[in-house]
Amino acid sequence: MKITFLGTGTSQGIPLIGCQCVVCKSIDSRDKRTRTSVMIEVGGKNFVIDSGPDFRQQMLREDVRLLDALLFTHEHKDHIAGLDDVRAFNFIQKKAMPVYATERVQNAIKREFAYIFDGTNYPGIPKIDLHNIINEPFEAEGIPVMPIEVSHHMLPVLGFRIGKFSYITDANYISEKEKEKIFGSDVLVLNALRREEHISHFTLTQALQLIDELKPKKAFLIHISHQMGLHAEVEKELSENVSIAYDGLKVTF
Numbered sequence: 001m002k003i004t005f006l007g008t009g010t011s012q013g014i015p016l017i018g019c020q021c022v023v024c025k026s027i028d029s030r031d032k033r034t035r036t037s038v039m040i041e042v043g044g045k046n047f048v049i050d051s052g053p054d055f056r057q058q059m060l061r062e063d064v065r066l067l068d069a070l071l072f073t074h075e076h077k078d079h080i081a082g083l084d085d086v087r088a089f090n091f092i093q094k095k096a097m098p099v100y101a102t103e104r105v106q107n108a109i110k111r112e113f114a115y116i117f118d119g120t121n122y123p124g125i126p127k128i129d130l131h132n133i134i135n136e137p138f139e140a141e142g143i144p145v146m147p148i149e150v151s152h153h154m155l156p157v158l159g160f161r162i163g164k165f166s167y168i169t170d171a172n173y174i175s176e177k178e179k180e181k182i183f184g185s186d187v188l189v190l191n192a193l194r195r196e197e198h199i200s201h202f203t204l205t206q207a208l209q210l211i212d213e214l215k216p217k218k219a220f221l222i223h224i225s226h227q228m229g230l231h232a233e234v235e236k237e238l239s240e241n242v243s244i245a246y247d248g249l250k251v252t253f
């Protein structure tokens, strides 16, 4: 299995428009973070979780030529805004893009991208093949996927486990029952927004506590705010089995 961190930034990305802070002004490429998304190559398939506003640039940067499916965690704009650009894959692959999402997320996608679903079939619109998922194991293009339902303040969000890989974005609470699904992971990806408390995201301390409890072989932090600090400085504070992910980082296991 190969994981590519397409984006590792919080909803505004880093740098933020107009911000003059040391992180936003950093020349370290690891401090440049597009909106959070990950690509998973497994069993000959290529999946992307969430297509945020930077989806097009991420696909170009990683030279992605084939995409088998998109999986959505939740409907916030920083996770769905780039959906229109699946058109490129429609043209190349000559088929609709399979999209896996809960009914609530599908409804949001239908609202946000009404022109795709209004039945007029306007020339050139994206072709989307919606697949309904609930918090039960499913197969995405033949690959077994286990959803993990987490809480993002009041909003239920899906994480996903594929084999020994677990991915949790946008969460500040995971129930004991859902934690059971994460145990035994080789790689756990977990959101950690910043150091200060936040209403809908884990802080660095909360994420590290959870990693201690869930005991993956290796953990990566994502959905990072400029308030977290410089990548190089934060990385120094972390133990050997935890890293802050950065855009373009690839992990094979």
Ligand SMILES: [Zn+2]
Pocket (backbone or CB within 6 Å): 010, 011, 036, 076, 078, 079, 170, 223
């Ligand atoms: Zn987000």
Ligand SMILES: [Zn+2]
Pocket (backbone or CB within 6 Å): 015, 016, 019, 020, 021, 022, 023, 024, 025, 226
């Ligand atoms: Zn800043």
Ligand SMILES: [Zn+2]
Pocket (backbone or CB within 6 Å): 074, 076, 152, 170
């Ligand atoms: Zn969110």
